[in-house]
Amino acid sequence: MPELPEVESVARALRQNLAGRRLTGLEAPFAGVLDQPLRTTRRALLDKRLVDVHRRGKYMIASFARDGGDDPAHLMIHLRMTGQIFILDGYRPDKHVHVSFDFEGLPVHYRDVRKFGRLTLVEDPLAPAALAHVGPDMLAVRWPEWRRRVGSRTAPIKAVLLDQGVASGLGNIYVDECLFLAGVRPTTPAAALDDATLREILRRARQVLRLAIDHGGTTFLNFTDFYGKPGNFRRQLRVYGRAGEPCRACGGALAKTTVAGRTSVYCPDCQV
DNA sequence: ACACGCGCCTGATCGC
DNA sequence: TGCGATCAGGCGCGTG
Numbered sequence: 001m002p003e004l005p006e007v008e009s010v011a012r013a014l015r016q017n018l019a020g021r022r023l024t025g026l027e028a029p030f031a032g033v034l035d036q037p038l039r040t041t042r043r044a045l046l047d048k049r050l051v052d053v054h055r056r057g058k059y060m061i062a063s064f065a066r067d068g069g070d071d072p073a074h075l076m077i078h079l080r081m082t083g084q085i086f087i088l089d090g091y092r093p094d095k096h097v098h099v100s101f102d103f104e105g106l107p108v109h110y111r112d113v114r115k116f117g118r119l120t121l122v123e124d125p126l127a128p129a130a131l132a133h134v135g136p137d138m139l140a141v142r143w144p145e146w147r148r149r150v151g152s153r154t155a156p157i158k159a160v161l162l163d164q165g166v167a168s169g170l171g172n173i174y175v176d177e178c179l180f181l182a183g184v185r186p187t188t189p190a191a192a193l194d195d196a197t198l199r200e201i202l203r204r205a206r207q208v209l210r211l212a213i214d215h216g217g218t219t220f221l222n223f224t225d226f227y228g229k230p231g232n233f234r235r236q237l238r239v240y241g242r243a244g245e246p247c248r249a250c251g252g253a254l255a256k257t258t259v260a261g262r263t264s265v266y267c268p269d270c271q272v
Numbered sequence: 273a274c275a276c277g278c279g280c281c282t283g284a285t286c287g288c
Numbered sequence: 289t290g291c292g293a294t295c296a297g298g299c300g301c302g303t304g
Contacts, residue, residue, distance in 0.1 A: 001297065058298080080298050082282085096282090114281040116298070155275065164299080172297065261277080262297065 002079040004058060004138060004169030005212035006231065010085050011055040013226030014062060017087065018050045018103055023064060025102030033098045033112060035120035044073040044121050050103070054125055056137050057168020061125045074125040076118075077110075083117030085110055088228045138169035139209060146202055150190055157193060157201065158186035159260035170205060172262050173240045174212065178205040180239045185271045186264045187257065211236065239265040 002010075023045050031038045048064035048071070055061075058078060065072040077085070087108050093100060099110040099119060110119065122128035135141070135149060149166045153159075160166055161175045170178070179186050181204040184197060193201070217231030224230055238248050243256035247267040255268050 003298095078298085081296080112281095113283070114297090116281065118299095151273095153274075159275085162298085263295090 001081050001171055001173070002058065002083065002217075003171035003174050004209050005174070005233070006217035006225075007055055007058050007060055007079065008213050009217045009225050009231070010079075011053045011060050014050070014053045014060070014085070017226065018106070018108070019052070020049055021103040021106065022047065022049045023101060024104050026099070027102075028099045029093070030098035030115070033110065033115060033117055033119055035118055041075075041119070041121060045075060048073060052125070056131060057134060057164055058171070059131060059134070059168070061122065061128065063125045072125075074122050074128070076120045076122045076128060076130065078118050078120075079112070080114070080116035080118070082114045083110065083112040084224055086224060086226050086228050091228075133165050135163075135165050135167045138167045139206060141167045143199060143202060147195065147198060150198065153190040155190060156187050156259050157184060157190045158262075158264060160190045161201070161205070162260055162262070169209065172264075173237070174205070174208050176240045176265055177208045177238055180266060180271060181208060183271055185266055186259045239267065241265070 024047070026042050026046055028034055028038045034041050045064050048066055050062060051065050051069070052063040053060060054063070060077045062075045062077065063072060064075070079085070085108065087106065091107070091109065093109055096113050097109045097111045098115070101108040110117070120130060122130055136145065146167055150160055158175055158179065161170050161178065162172070176186065178201060182197070182201045184193065184201060212233045215231060215233040215236060216225055216229070217233055239254055242254050243265045245254055246252065247254055247270060250267065250269050252267060252269045254265050257264050257266075
């Protein structure tokens with residue numbers, strides 16, 4: 001599932017491949033992934049050039065404008081569980097392609113098997129009202145602010161890390177990886193952790209996110225990058241998807257439990 | 273303010 | 289071409 005690193009990979013590719021290109025076509029075989037009617041979305045975006053792409057957590061915001069910067073419009077994209085955006089030579093859209101963009105002859109597709117993702121027109125590309133409740137990006141937030149936002153939450157630390165209102169970007173995969181690296185069990189109440197441990201968790205979260213970005217993200221279900229290629233981070237995973245397998249640090253069997261409604265894998269010996 | 277459960281979706285996998 | 293049940297999970301929303 002696309003988390004911060006996978007979204008970053010797509011955002012970079014959009015910038016590199018489409019910046020300056022004009023949107024000349026927009027079709028939506030399944031308009032249900034659009035928050036506004038197709039005609040509204042077309043009216044806002046067609047004939048404008050893609051000028052920038054911002055990312056906050058797992059949200060991308062693509063900005064369009066006419067030549068000279070007039071009449072800007074912004075499309076916020078969230079891939080949720082199975083959303084993909086890609087450009088592939090000779091690709092013939094299957095039944096899961098819900099939106100197709102045409103950039104002066106360059107076709108770009110939005111594909112989403114579970115239809116959880118959303119494409120939303122927003123007014124403000126940097127601080128859209130729709131993201132008012134979403135916290136700062138996990139890679140950008142400073143320790144004091146993050147500490148303040150974590151507060152004295154009694155929920156398990158994993159639930160707090162998954163809460164995009166605290167800081168945005170972590171999902172189930174990287175939370176488990178981060179907590180393994182920090183040596184903390186996902187079930188531990190956040191309020192029971194001292195500042196040194198919380199600081200270590202934040203440091204490890206950033207470390208694993210950056211490393212995953214460098215490896216092009218993780219492909220578990222069906223994430224592919226902009227060019228249709230899977231990410232390379234999967235073989236770096238220490239715990240996610242490895243319940244029952246030996247811990248890469250101590251050799252003991254990894255345990256599985258449910259935290260915040262999500263499957264969670266940890267090492268009973270290395271994580272206390 | 274915070275914690276928790278549900279619904280949205282479809283494909284893969286499992287049990288019989 | 290067996291089929292129904294279960295699981296996977298991000299997020300918005302309703303409830304307590």
